Amino acid sequence: MSSVTNAITYLGLLDDEEIHLETAALELSALDHEGLELAPYIDLLGDMEERLATIGGDARTGVEQGRALARVIAGDYGFLGDPESYDAPVNADMIRVIDRRRGLPVSLSILYVGLARRLGWRADALNTPGHVVVSLAPSDEPAIIDPFSGGRALTPDALLNLIGHALGPSGFPDELHLAAMTNRMTLVRLLLNQASRAEGTGDLARAITLYERMTIVAPGDGKGWWELSRLRLATGEIAAARASLTAMLETTTDPDQREHVLDALDATA
Secondary structure, three states: OOOOHHHHHHHHHOOHHHOOHHHHHHHHHHOOOOOOOOHHHHHHHHHHHHHHHHHHOOOOOHHHHHHHHHHHHHHHOOOEEOOOOOOOHHHHOHHHHHHHOEEOHHHHHHHHHHHHHHOOOOEEEEOOOOOOOEEEOOOOOOEEEEHHHOOEEOOHHHHHHHHHHHHOOOOOOOHHHHOEOOHHHHHHHHHHHHHHHHHHOOOHHHHHHHHHHHHHHOOOOHHHHHHHHHHHHHOOOHHHHHHHHHHHHHHOOOHHHHHHHHHHHHHOO
């Protein structure tokens, strides 16, 4: 493990509820910005938290909380989605998201969830395909908002349309698409977004680096190990590919996955 990735090793050792999404995303981003001080970014989040407490400290319903978040994050600080350069890597790089005030659904959702939780609100990024949204779920009157669209509240029909658009005509929404992601799942989705774009442009070395980070943050998530193995095979690193498969075998209890990994190990022997 490199000295760079040592900085995030602790994330893989924490209980999921101990991970602070917004600061963890900044720490992941800092791996690509050697020498950059995170203090100004942490201070900005603190300023945003204070503003949110002033604007929405007495918000009780999900709708009220969503309006307060939108007013502060999108209105006061100008954070919005970036449809013009949607696939640009900077939109999934939390440092650059804060610099530019533009991002992807997942990076902006991390910001909304992180700030909401600072006020003790129950907030989660949802496992919606293609376009992450945020659930605000107080004891009564929950709400779902779209950080990419400036924190716009989503009606049930609008949410189903969003999911249906991502799944395509042959897909069908189910309850998994509305499930709250754990903190690790959310960070994995952020990294996966970056890795798939890197691979799509032919930058396999960059994709491998990002999948390595995924295995550090979420060592029990088999997808990171599997994709890492696949790319290492593609670049001729047979021993490293087998090591990734072995690590996946040690962390998964799913019998189908284990059989799949054993087959892959046999094929690379």
